[in-house]
Amino acid sequence: MSLPTTPKGWAIRLTQILSAVQGTHGLPRFPIDVATLAQDFSRQVFPNAPITMVRGLNLSRGVDGMLTPHPHGSGEWGIIFNETIRSPGRRNFTLAHELGHYLLHRRNNPNGLTCTNRNMADWDEGRNRIEAEANTFASYLLMPLDDFRAQIKDRTVDIDVMTALADRYAVSLTAAILKWLTITDKRAMVVVGKDGFIDWAWSSEPLIRTGIYYAARQSVIELPPASLAAQEVDGETGRHGHLHPVGVWLGSEPVREMTVFSPTNEMTISLLLYPDRAPSRSELAELEEEPTPDTFDKFMDCKAVR
Ligand SMILES: [Zn+2]
Structure with a gap:
């Protein structure tokens, strides 16, 4: 063979x-x-x-x-x-x-x-x-694909589901989340923070296709001050998560953030869930006070360089 x-x-x-x-x-x-x-x-x-x-x-x-x-x-x-x-x-x-x-x-x-x-x-x-x-x-x-898919079938993915998967396969929480992000049709991202800054982040393909991702390690980016990760909320609040209004995380949509903190609090893992459907070009234009024809392009450019 x-x-x-x-x-x-x-x-x-x-x-x-x-x-x-x-x-x-x-x-x-x-x-x-x-x-x-x-x-x-x-x-x-x-x-x-x-x-x-x-x-x-x-x-x-x-x-x-x-x-x-x-x-x-x-x-x-x-x-x-x-x-x-x-x-x-x-x-x-x-x-x-x-x-x-x-x-x-x-x-x-x-x-x-x-x-x-x-x-x-x-x-x-x-x-x-x-x-x-x-x-x-x-x-x-x-984490073989068939078993992983069977485990998450019909379940709403959150930090608790991901923690259970990490336990099942004896992998880290980030490894389980990254696995999910590579196969999901959801718009989602993991952001790992260290000492108040974004250490690295990874978006699912459907989220990247709608222009929302952090470019690879080109610059130092602070964790958004209003994020759970930056606020160092208690563990229970972090796991339960929070639906942030537009403007806290990347993009022009509300974002659900769930966060876990490492025991010494120097590292954070945030799972960001975006709405399934990205806003259309016209919806994005309506979000702007003075819509211009190139609003969407600016939006895309802005995301690309951040
Ligand atoms: Zn190696």
Whole structure:
């Protein structure tokens, strides 16, 4: 059987193998034990280059994980995660991300790869192809599409649903939200804030198509002062969310924001839900006091450069 060559192809192949094994032994399908999978699978399929070590180490701050060849040139590989990271979800995602590098990129990177916290949020293949590929692989391995779709079917997505999914798959909340954003037909965005500023943000395709997104890391943008994230509301209020009037977040529509705060409050994760239907050109014009023919174009330009 030929081997896959794409991130999704690899994830689907491993999912098929896991489903067969788990079905035979009556084991629960989730969460996926990446450490065992990586070692068992690599030994069988790549006996000359097996993964023989998966462990935590006290890596430098900002480094989440590494794929590393055996120092004695035996052909063996190791996957290392930063043991100072407490979140089991982040650890699990990192292991899957490194397994993705092993399957897809080890031949072109014989000295291995070191991956930062930032790389785990790199989903733009145009900007950083191999990191985006490793993330896509991890996402599809840990959260197979059929199961993910079944879990959210007929449910109104909110932070609680996303938290339940993060628990089911043992991934971080942001990984679960990003997965949803890549498959949903809703207009939605995740905004991760750090120290009062937007660290990064990601819009669903339907939201991007209506011109609402933060351009990639070109400038420093403060969290909107009226947002839940900036106001540091209590946890219950943040999870429950708030429907903001026009003008708090990007766009010319009211936006529902739900926010969770990291325990030390230095990081915020906001899920923004926009109305299903974007305002039409004429509706947007009516929102302006003195509509001009190019109102919509200005609006689009403004979003593009922010
Ligand atoms: Zn990486």
